[in-house]
Every structure is written in structure tokens, then in C-alpha cells.
Amino acid sequence: MKRELPLLLTAIIGLFMILSFFVPNHLVSVPADFLQQCAVIMVAFGYVLGGANALQANLESIARRQQDWPYKIVLVVSLVGTVAIGIAEGRQWQDSDRISMFLYNQVYSPMQGTMFALLAFYIASAAFRAFRIRTVEAGLLAVAALIVMLGRVPVGDAATNWLPEPLHLGVMQDWIMNVPQNAAKRAILIGAAMGVMATGLRVILGIERSYLGGGD
Amino acid sequence: MNVSHDLGIWVAALLTLFVFSFLYKDNPLYKFAEHLFVGVSAGYYIVLNFWTVVMPNLIDPLVRTFTGVDPVTHAKVVQVGGPFAGSIGDYRAWFLIPGILGVLLFVRLIGRGEWLSRWPLAVIIGVYAGLKTTGFAHGDLVAQVQASLQPLWTGDLWTSFNAIVFTVGLVTSLLFFFYSREHKGALGVAARTGIVFLMVSFGAGYGYTVMSRLSLLIGRFQFLIEDWLGIK
Structure with missing residues (x-):
């Protein structure tokens, strides 16, 4: 019963949410809207659970003096500190003069930007491996990538200014993005949408139940 | 050169350099920045969800229902229909249900009674x-x-050509993902054409990602050179 009842609950709620799409009556739409609000609230609790889980795992590592434990103190202190400050600052925590916003603007935001910027270097070494042209398909990938990269910077256009307009790198990259890239992207999106629908139905019908985790 | 005297700029600049130090090798400064980033980002999203979801959608309606006072304006609230009346956007005491269920999520941290989560x-x-x-x-x-x-013939040669290329690309790319039959014969030809479009799409996507990362990199260098060191 510890697994069957949650499965039944998922099936009933899932089918009810599907029903609410097709039946625009307040007897269905009010509970459906309430259930949606409940899910939003519980997902927010999930964020707190994630933080608590990270705290638990890192405190254990610190207690056992595992590898890199001093850095885990930094993680624990910054997590607890950010939460404590954010809660203590009240509803105006997002005002520009608050410590929470200092943490966001001067700590979180620059590091996030730099972490992603760091990928520019690694993506370059990945490109070296990926672009070793051995097949026609790899050649197409390399040529499309080069045209898009060069076509998006002024130097690319400047270098091809002497050619007829359709052969300007900027124009070519626009065409690649709007026509062949768009066609394949749409095909992937259509496939993904069908995949999501199939997965949703599998979950509702109880075929997919990995979200319940292990145990009895 | 006019080095900044702003504490915030210095903090951001030093953390940026700490992260960039990973390009040399994994080192204590990078590890410090990495753990600080994880802690602050997790904490930030918890606070964000608390103030933008839990408070307005759960705690405020419950306070309003059980005390009859709005927690934000402190004005008296008259609620017709009792605490368990419900209509779109006003569920009052019914919010006790997601509150209790939300707390049940934490049972998995304890171990016993994990199934309740x-x-x-x-x-x-x-x-x-x-x-x-x-x-x-x-x-x-x-x-x-x-x-x-979309119409394949629009009267204009170039737009018609684009529409045909687009439609062929879409159909053949979809056929490439059709695995219920072996890719032989007409399906094989269509699937191979689909691969051409998919490879062009992946290449274009790759190029686009590289440029966005480079743009971020330029942004970080601009911050270090202009905002921090004051070189213009």
C-alpha cells in the first residue's frame, strides 16, 4: 500500500488535470486550479528540501573529515548565511540596498557568468576533436558551425563584402538559422512534444514509477 | 588606470579571477569560489521561492483566513463563506493541505517513514x-x-525555394527518428537526407553556443578591465 496508494493518487490527479483541459466548467476548473497551486507550493518546498539535503550531506562530510572538507564549510556557511539574511530582510529583500541583492549582484551573478564563460575555452578544445572532418556529415557540421560563428561577428561580414550579397557570411548564417536549422529544430521539438505526452501518459497509467524511488 | 574603490566590484572581480584560475589547473582558490557559488545559489533560490511562492501563496492566505487581517496591509479582511469556501484564486484554509504535504516531503531526510514523502x-x-x-x-x-x-509556392522564387527546403528538412528529419522500420529503400534515402539537415542544425546550434559563451567571456573581461581596473 505504501507504493500503490501514491500511484493511484497520481493516476486520479493526472486524469483530472487532463479532464480539466477539455471541460471548462467551474466544478472541474476550480479544483484543477487549486491542485495546480498546491503543486507550485510543494515544488517550492522541494527547493528547501534540496537545500536541507545539501546541508545534511555536507555536514556529514565535515564531521567525517572527508576530502576537501574545509571547502564544504564554505558551502554550508554561504548557504545558511544567504538563507538567514534573505529571510531576515523580509519582503523587501530584493531592494537594491539589501545584503541579499549584494550577494546576488556581486557574488552569484559574476561567478555564474564566469563559469559559463569558462566553457568558451573547453568548447574550443571540443571543437578541435569534433571538427576533424572524416565524413560528409562531420563536414556539414563543421561548415555550418563556422559560417554561424563568423557570420555573427562584424569581421565575418567585412571579409565577404566583396562577394554578391547572398554569399555574405551574415546573410548565409541567417539563412542557415532560419531554414535548415529551423526545420530540424522543429522536427526535434515535435518529437520531444510527443515524447513528453507519452511519458506523461506512462506516469499517469502507472507504467513509469521510478519517481517513487526504491524500498517497499 | 583608475582602479575601483567599490567593495562590491572588488568582491566580484576577485571571485571572477578565482574562477578563471581553473584554466591553469584545479586549485584552492577555484575550489573556494566553486563551493561559495553552490552555497549562495542554493540559498538564493530557497529565499526566492520562500518570498515569491510560499509566502504569497501559502502563508499569507492562511494568516488572512485564520486571523481576518491581511499580513501585508494589516487591514481587516471580511471573508464571506467561511474558511473552507473556495473559488478560483481564493482557497483559504484549503491551503493547509499543500502545507502539510509540503512538510511531509522532509520526512525522507529522517529515514523512517520515508514512504510518507x-x-x-x-x-x-x-x-x-x-x-x-x-x-x-x-x-x-x-x-x-x-x-x-506553409504554402510551397508563394509566387516568389526565393521564398518558395526556402519553403520547399524547410518542408523537406522537417519531414526527412522526422522520418530519421522513425525507428519502427529499418532505414532501407525510400525510408533510408529520406532518413539520410534528414541526417544532413540534423547535422547542419547541430553545427549551427554549436556555433551559436560558442558565440554566446564568447560573448559572456568578453563581458567578464570588459568588467575586469573597465569596471575594476578603470582602463577605458
């Missing part, structure tokens, strides 16, 4: 499975197919 998960998964099944069908599948159905 399956109840809130069942609600979350049920709601989103139902919503996404119809949502993706309506918003993605139908919308994408509808947007792709």
Missing part, C-alpha cells in the same frame, strides 16, 4: 504529468505543426 510527490507528479500531456500537445505539437504547414 511519496504522497506529496504523487500530487506534484500527477498535476504536472496531466498538465504537460495536454500542454505540450496544445502548445508545442499542434502549434509547431500548424506553423510548419
Whole structure:
């Protein structure tokens, strides 16, 4: 019963949410809207659970003096500190003069930007491996990538200014993005949408139940 | 050169350099920045969810229902129909249910009675499975197919050519993902044409990603050179 009842609950709620799409009556739409609000609230609790889980795992590592434990103190202190400050600052925590916003603007935001910027270097070494042209398909990938990269910077256009307009790198990259890239992207999106629908139905019908985790 | 005297700029600049130090090798400064980033980002999203979801959608309605006072304006609130009346956007005491279920999520941290946390998960998964099944069908599948159905002859040679290339690309790319039959004969030709479009798409996507990362990199260098060191 510890697994069957949650499965039944998922099936009933899932089918009810599907029903609410097709039946625009307040007897269905009010509970459906309430259930949606409940899910939003519980997902927010999930964020707190994630933080608590990270705290638990890192405190254990610190207690056992595992590898890199001093850095885990930094993680624990910054997590607890950010939460404590954010809660203590009240509803105006997002005002520009608050410590929470200092943490966001001067700590979180620059590091996030730099972490992603760091990928520019690694993506370059990945490109070296990926672009070793051995097949026609790899050649197409390399040529499309080069045209898009060069076509998006002024130097690319400047270098091809002497050619007829359709052969300007900027124009070519626009065409690649709007026509062949768009066609394949749409095909992937259509496939993904069908995949999501199939997965949703599998979950509702109880075929997919990995979200319940292990145990009895 | 006019080095900044702003504490915030110095903090951001030093943390930026700490992260960039990973390009040399994994080192204590990078590890410090990495752990600080994880802690601050996790903490930030907890606070964000607390003030933008839990407070306005759960705690405020419950306070309003049980005390009759609005927690934000402190004005008296008259609620007709009692605490368990419900209409779109006003569920009053019914919010005790997600509150209790939300707390049950934390049981999995204790170990014993872990199965209780399956109840809130069942609600979350049920709601989103139902919503996404119809949502993706309506918003993605139908919308994408509808947007792709375009006239192949428009009167203009270039736009007609583009429409034909687009339609051939879409159909053949979709056929490439059809695995119920072996890719032989006409299906094989279509699937191979699909691969051409997919490879061009992946290449273009790759180039686009590289440029966005480079743009971020330029942004970080601009910050270090202009905002921190004051070189203009």
C-alpha cells in the first residue's frame, strides 16, 4: 500500500488535470486550479528540501573529515548565511540596498557568468576533436558551425563584402538559422512534444514509477 | 588606470579571477569560489521561492483566513463563506493541505517513514504529468505543426525555394527518428537526407553556443578591465 496508494493518487490527479483541459466548467476548473497551486507550493518546498539535503550531506562530510572538507564549510556557511539574511530582510529583500541583492549582484551573478564563460575555452578544445572532418556529415557540421560563428561577428561580414550579397557570411548564417536549422529544430521539438505526452501518459497509467524511488 | 574603490566590484572581480584560475589547473582558490557559488545559489533560490511562492501563496492566505487581517496591509479582511469556501484564486484554509504535504516531503531526510514523502510527490507528479500531456500537445505539437504547414509556392522564387527546403528538412528529419522500420529503400534515402539537415542544425546550434559563451567571456573581461581596473 505504501507504493500503490501514491500511484493511484497520481493516476486520479493526472486524469483530472487532463479532464480539466477539455471541460471548462467551474466544478472541474476550480479544483484543477487549486491542485495546480498546491503543486507550485510543494515544488517550492522541494527547493528547501534540496537545500536541507545539501546541508545534511555536507555536514556529514565535515564531521567525517572527508576530502576537501574545509571547502564544504564554505558551502554550508554561504548557504545558511544567504538563507538567514534573505529571510531576515523580509519582503523587501530584493531592494537594491539589501545584503541579499549584494550577494546576488556581486557574488552569484559574476561567478555564474564566469563559469559559463569558462566553457568558451573547453568548447574550443571540443571543437578541435569534433571538427576533424572524416565524413560528409562531420563536414556539414563543421561548415555550418563556422559560417554561424563568423557570420555573427562584424569581421565575418567585412571579409565577404566583396562577394554578391547572398554569399555574405551574415546573410548565409541567417539563412542557415532560419531554414535548415529551423526545420530540424522543429522536427526535434515535435518529437520531444510527443515524447513528453507519452511519458506523461506512462506516469499517469502507472507504467513509469521510478519517481517513487526504491524500498517497499 | 583608475582602479575601483567599490567593495562590491572588488568582491566580484576577485571571485571572477578565482574562477578563471581553473584554466591553469584545479586549485584552492577555484575550489573556494566553486563551493561559495553552490552555497549562495542554493540559498538564493530557497529565499526566492520562500518570498515569491510560499509566502504569497501559502502563508499569507492562511494568516488572512485564520486571523481576518491581511499580513501585508494589516487591514481587516471580511471573508464571506467561511474558511473552507473556495473559488478560483481564493482557497483559504484549503491551503493547509499543500502545507502539510509540503512538510511531509522532509520526512525522507529522517529515514523512517520515508514512504510518507511519496504522497506529496504523487500530487506534484500527477498535476504536472496531466498538465504537460495536454500542454505540450496544445502548445508545442499542434502549434509547431500548424506553423510548419506553409504554402510551397508563394509566387516568389526565393521564398518558395526556402519553403520547399524547410518542408523537406522537417519531414526527412522526422522520418530519421522513425525507428519502427529499418532505414532501407525510400525510408533510408529520406532518413539520410534528414541526417544532413540534423547535422547542419547541430553545427549551427554549436556555433551559436560558442558565440554566446564568447560573448559572456568578453563581458567578464570588459568588467575586469573597465569596471575594476578603470582602463577605458
